[in-house]
Every structure is written in structure tokens, then in C-alpha cells.
Amino acid sequence: MKSNQKITRRQTLKLLGLGAAGAALAACAAPPATAPAAPAAPAESKPAEQPAAGGGGKLEIFSWWTNGGEADGLNAMFEVFLSKNPGVEIVNATVAGGAGTNAKAVLQTRLAGGQPPDSWQVHAGRETLSYVNAGQLEPLTQFFTEQGFDKVMPQFLLDQLKINGEIWTVPVNIHRSNVLWYNPKILQEAGIEPKFPTLDSLWAALDKLKAAGNVVPIAVGGKDKFEASHTFESILLATFGADDYVKLWDGTDTMWNDPRAAEALENLKKLFSYANSDRSALGWADAMTQVLEGKAAMTIMGDWAHGLGISKGLKVNQDYGWTPAPGSDAFMWLSDSFGLAKGAPNPVQAKAWLVVCGSREGQDAFNPKKGSIPARTDPDLSKYDDYLKAAIADFSSKPLVPSAAHGASTTNAYQAKFHNTLEVFSSDLDAKAALDSLREAAADNNK
Amino acid sequence: MSAGVDLARVSTLERARSGRRAIRRDRLVAFLMLLPSLVAIAVFVYGFIAYTGYVSLSNYTTSRPDFTFIGFDNYIQLFNQRRFQENIRNLIVFTAFFLVVCLLFGLFLALLVDSRVKGESIFRSIYLFPMAVSFIVTGVAWRWLFTPGDLEPTGLNLLFESLGLGFLKARWIADTSVWPNIEVTGLKVRLLIPLAIIPVVVAAVWQMSGFCMAMYLAGLRGIPEEIKEAARVDGCSELQVLRHITLPLLRPITLSAIIVLTHISLKTFDLIMTMTGGGPGNKTELPSLYMYELRFSQFNTAGAAAVATILLLTVSVLIVPYLVYNRRAQSIER
Numbered sequence: 007m008k009s010n011q012k013i014t015r016r017q018t019l020k021l022l023g024l025g026a027a028g029a030a031l032a033a034c035a036a037p038p039a040t041a042p043a044a045p046a047a048p049a050e051s052k053p054a055e056q057p058a059a060g061g062g063g064k065l066e067i068f069s070w071w072t073n074g075g076e077a078d079g080l081n082a083m084f085e086v087f088l089s090k091n092p093g094v095e096i097v098n099a100t101v102a103g104g105a106g107t108n109a110k111a112v113l114q115t116r117l118a119g120g121q122p123p124d125s126w127q128v129h130a131g132r133e134t135l136s137y138v139n140a141g142q143l144e145p146l147t148q149f150f151t152e153q154g155f156d157k158v159m160p161q162f163l164l165d166q167l168k169i170n171g172e173i174w175t176v177p178v179n180i181h182r183s184n185v186l187w188y189n190p191k192i193l194q195e196a197g198i199e200p201k202f203p204t205l206d207s208l209w210a211a212l213d214k215l216k217a218a219g220n221v222v223p224i225a226v227g228g229k230d231k232f233e234a235s236h237t238f239e240s241i242l243l244a245t246f247g248a249d250d251y252v253k254l255w256d257g258t259d260t261m262w263n264d265p266r267a268a269e270a271l272e273n274l275k276k277l278f279s280y281a282n283s284d285r286s287a288l289g290w291a292d293a294m295t296q297v298l299e300g301k302a303a304m305t306i307m308g309d310w311a312h313g314l315g316i317s318k319g320l321k322v323n324q325d326y327g328w329t330p331a332p333g334s335d336a337f338m339w340l341s342d343s344f345g346l347a348k349g350a351p352n353p354v355q356a357k358a359w360l361v362v363c364g365s366r367e368g369q370d371a372f373n374p375k376k377g378s379i380p381a382r383t384d385p386d387l388s389k390y391d392d393y394l395k396a397a398i399a400d401f402s403s404k405p406l407v408p409s410a411a412h413g414a415s416t417t418n419a420y421q422a423k424f425h426n427t428l429e430v431f432s433s434d435l436d437a438k439a440a441l442d443s444l445r446e447a448a449a450d451n452n453k
Numbered sequence: 454m455s456a457g458v459d460l461a462r463v464s465t466l467e468r469a470r471s472g473r474r475a476i477r478r479d480r481l482v483a484f485l486m487l488l489p490s491l492v493a494i495a496v497f498v499y500g501f502i503a504y505t506g507y508v509s510l511s512n513y514t515t516s517r518p519d520f521t522f523i524g525f526d527n528y529i530q531l532f533n534q535r536r537f538q539e540n541i542r543n544l545i546v547f548t549a550f551f552l553v554v555c556l557l558f559g560l561f562l563a564l565l566v567d568s569r570v571k572g573e574s575i576f577r578s579i580y581l582f583p584m585a586v587s588f589i590v591t592g593v594a595w596r597w598l599f600t601p602g603d604l605e606p607t608g609l610n611l612l613f614e615s616l617g618l619g620f621l622k623a624r625w626i627a628d629t630s631v632w633p634n635i636e637v638t639g640l641k642v643r644l645l646i647p648l649a650i651i652p653v654v655v656a657a658v659w660q661m662s663g664f665c666m667a668m669y670l671a672g673l674r675g676i677p678e679e680i681k682e683a684a685r686v687d688g689c690s691e692l693q694v695l696r697h698i699t700l701p702l703l704r705p706i707t708l709s710a711i712i713v714l715t716h717i718s719l720k721t722f723d724l725i726m727t728m729t730g731g732g733p734g735n736k737t738e739l740p741s742l743y744m745y746e747l748r749f750s751q752f753n754t755a756g757a758a759a760v761a762t763i764l765l766l767t768v769s770v771l772i773v774p775y776l777v778y779n780r781r782a783q784s785i786e787r
Contacts, residue, residue, distance in 0.1 A: 136515065228733065282603035287599075287627045423751065429735075432733070433736065439535075453516075
């Protein structure tokens, strides 16, 4: 009897323990259970949309703008947003590094888990295709008409933004990819005029610099994975010309079978023969720094390199100079943009955010700090420095072509292979292998 | 005395009789207590492993989820890719070098520390310290050291030059060559050793040899001094003691160290990511990095799942025999 009683007491204890464990498990299970339910939430809360518009609520913006002018520009845009939408709590979700690669990884996880941010940064153009195909973005064509964005943005840009006949993101800025940055002192000493209308003029200059032998003629990076492909797109533009260059990205290998494709790779190989040999160990910023410090004569990089110059307290056209990348005076553009998540937790605030993104006030707040130019044709010129003024002028007067290395004409899947192929080429200089893999990758520009 | 024995026997019998039910009940309760974690592990570990395996056989190769079964296509594609072949080559080379150098160096350090030098604990801490550092930090710091510089040397090259050891300068992590660069028909990749991987091995060894030392040190301390003493009395030299007594007795430790180090090396990601990013031209890229790119840059979920499955199988080829061996060793001890 006694022992029986003991057992029951023990049992009670155990049952209590079991109950506690069960409760703990239930608590553990709770978050995953709510996670899949999250996307459904906005649908339920839709009737409540209107009152939320007045003020308050939350807004989550996802980007890879974490430092320097980019972060300042983003904050300036947040200020404009808050002045128009007081009381909204902005959640600034940024992920640093890798020219957005790391951020895209985190974003993928969130999208796969059904927890999208309200709005996220994406390169305007073909890069949005994968999000569109996966049904993760809301179409914004009607929104563009409502806001009158279609009248203040260049037609070519609107055409590029269209996928399946709809516009999906609001471009905030325009960057120029095909810029050659140089050290004026070095070029002057070598007797080189910083104008390179043809590739041959570039080779002549590089020969002179190589003969002098005291600096790296042209600095090229590789550590951030896109430097070789970035240089290559400018060479492609020079080799194909603006009209045919655009056809390279149509999702077929037609243009890659053109003899000019092999020629472009040979040109790049030639350029690499003047470049530093430790390319894979340097980032683009290291390469630009070498130019600024007088260790290298020039580098081809997008105009975010201008931001690096400013951050070092240097003056454009004085401490460092720029000219369009050799062989073409076309303007190769890329653009950061924001879209509206399908199933956004705060759709009203998200739309208010997109209004700011596309507005003159928002873009003029963001771009001078970021070191880019607005995607609109009516900027307040007084806010921009000398380089940006020149870029604004070129943007409206030169032929325009989309960048491949930065998603204006390529999908994420294609970009990854494009970058890697050129990274391998930068190390192995095997033109045949590179051409083969570029032909093979062409179809990836459709997914 | 005898009465006491009888009493004890009676009480044991009693306990046994009423206890059978109690034991069964105990077992049930124990099982119920374990059930939550069993369920959690079944779902969150084995469930997702199975799911990964399933995805690797599906057509989920774009950002649009598509779970159509397509068999082993993703695997065939992977093995036909030059890039993945390079990954495998790099993985084998990296693991082999890392393992051998780490074990030898760890053993060497352990023997040094074990030789009862003054300030032994200080040396032990110094050798162990790198283990406390994250692979990320190791990768960044060694990248600075191993960046060769072009016109002007940087990092180690600068050090060598200023010490008058200019002949030691090398291309390090920017070295694009493969040694001895053999072409094998049927393979798209050249064999055997990408020279850029050697600095990465150095960094990994720097970090993990302390761990090896700790394991060996524990093993050395576990060897009874009497055995060595007996050998010495029998006229063995110190080298012979090492060769015939110490090393054989350290064999189980070596096996454990091999298992731990190999599975670390198969999964290495952060070190390579920060130190070389896989470059130059995929020459230091391991499957783990390619898996990351496949999933998060190319949005090829099925391809990434296939790489993950291959890695899992490779690790389990190592781990499973070890676990079986361990179980056997334990049951023999019992």
C-alpha cells in the first residue's frame, strides 16, 4: 500500500512534469505556426486599410544601403516620408555587403518563409523578373499613371521597367556604369589626353603607362565578384556598339555566336594584360583607392566610385577625373528601385513610401547624398555637384543602354553566372571556355 | 549474518515482483518525457533533411516553386559542370592538406607541451587561443597577410622583403596556377593542387591545430607513465618509446581528431568566404560556397539542395563508420 501511494505521488510529479514539457513544446511550436499565417494577415486586415492611412502604423523597408552616403540618402528619404506621414514607425531592415548579394540572400529567406518586408530594394529592369515570376510583387502600372510618374520619367526607362506588360518597381536613382576614372597627375605626366573615343586610343595610352612602369596602368578588382564583369560590359559596348549591345541580353545565344563576342573577350584579355595581377584579392574600392592615391593610373567603375572620392575629401576634376569608358559615349545606366510586396503587412504605408520614392522631393533628397542622379527629368540642379550635373546632362542627351552586371538587363540567375564566368576569365584568360559558358548561360536570362 | 541475507533476498524478490509493472511504467513515463524532443528532432532535423533530399530531385530551379519530380537530373548537371568538378577537387585537396598538417602540427605541439617545460600552461593557452577566434576574423586577417600586392608588395610579401627574404615572396591568394596542371580525359577540370588554396590551409591550420593539440594532450596524459617507464627499463630510446608506445596508444585520439577535423573541413564556408570568396576563378571555392550561390544568387533551390545532399552523404560516409566503431568499442568495454 505504502509503495503504491509512493508511486502515485511520483506519478503525479511526472504527470506535472509532462504537462510542463507539453506546454513548453506548445510554446515552441507557436512561432512556426504563426509564421505561415503571416501572409494571410494583410488580406484579413484589408478593410482596416483606410483608417491606417491617416497616421501611425508601421513600414518595413528592406535594402542593402548600410553605410556612408547610401545610408544618409535613405535616411533623408525617410525624413521626407515622415514629414508627409507623421507617426509611422519605419523599420529600416538593411543587410550589408557584397553589392547586395547578402541582402538578396536574406530577402530570399524571408520571401520563402512568407514574411516579406513591405518594400524592398531591387535593381530596376530585368532583375525584377524572378520576383514577378514568383508572384512576389504587385503590379504598379496604374499607380504610375495615378502619380503621374509616367510623364516625368524618360520613356526608355518606362519601357525597360515593363515585364509582362506591367511596371513593377519605382526607380529612385540612376547610376552610370561605364565611367573611366583616372588620376589627372599621372596622365598629365605621361602626356596622355584623358579622352578615349576608341579602344585603340586606350591601348595607346596604356602602352605609354606600361612603358613608364612606375604605376599600374589600369586597376581592376575582383574580390567583390562583379569587377571583371563590370569592366567587360563596357568593353562589350565598345565592341558591339549601342544598338547591338542591347540585343545581347534577349535571353538567346544569338549575339554570343557573333564573332564580335569573341573579339570582346580578346579586348578584355588585352586590357587585363595592362592590369594588376592580384585582381582577385582587391575589391573595386581598393582599385579606385589606388587611382586616388596615385598607385594606379585609371580604373573602370560605376559612378559610385565618385562617392568614394568624395568620402576621402578629394575633388572631382581636380584630384581625380572621369570620362566615359573607352569606345562609346553611350550612357550605360542602372537603377535602384523599390516595389510593393504582394501580401505586404502594411500596404497603405508601403504605397505612401513608393509615392515618396518617385517624387521629385524624395529623389532630390536621396540622390545628392547617394551620389547618383534622379530617375526623373525634372531635378533641382542646384543640389547636385559638378560630376552629377554632367551625368544629368548626359542622361538626357546620350544614347542609353542598360547595364548587365547590375541587373538592368539581366536576371539574378544570369548575373551570378555572368559574374562567375568573367571572374574565372580574369584568372584563367581562357576565352574559349568563357565564351562557351556565356552561350550556355544565355537562356538563364529568362528566369 | 544468514538472517540478514535472507531478509535482503526477500526484499529483492518483493521488489522484483511489484517492480515489473513499475519499470514498465517508468519506461513509459521516460518515453513520454522524451517524446517532445523526439518529435522536434524528427521534424526539424530529419524531416527537413528528407525535404532537402526531395527538393534536390525536383524541378525547383527558378524562383518559382515547382516540385515536379525529375529524378537525378540536378545531380547529373552538377557533376557535368566544370565549376562543381573544381569544387570537388578543391575540397579533396583542402581536406587532405588541412587534415595531415593539422594532425602533425597538433601532435608536435602536444609533445612539446607535454615535455614538462616551464610555463607549460602559458604555452598551452597560446596554442589554444586561435580556436577562440571566429573563422570570419581568421579569414579577414589572413587575407590581409596573404594579399600579394602588385607593383608594391603588401602583407607577408612586404614583411619578407623588409627582412631581406625577398625570395620567399609569392602570389599567395592571387595565384591562379594549378600544380602540376594535369588534364584528365572526361574531366573538365585540371588536376591537382590549386596553389591559391595553400594560404587558406595555412589559416585553417593556424586556427585548428590548437584543438588538435588539446586532444592529443589529453591522450598523452592518459598514457600511464609505468608503461613508458617499463619500456625505458627494457632499453628503449625516447624515440622508440614514442614510436612503439605513445603513438599506438594515441590511435583512438587520432581517429576522433580525423573525424572532427574532416567534417569541419567539409563544411568550411566562413573562412573561404571572407578570405578569398572562392577566387581566383573558383580555385578556392568549396561546394558549401557554391551551394550558397546556387540558392541565393541563382535562385536554383533544387541545385543547392543537391549540393547539400552530396555534402551530407560525404560527411555521413565518415561519421557513420565512426559511430559504429564507437558503439562497438563501448559494448566491448561493458
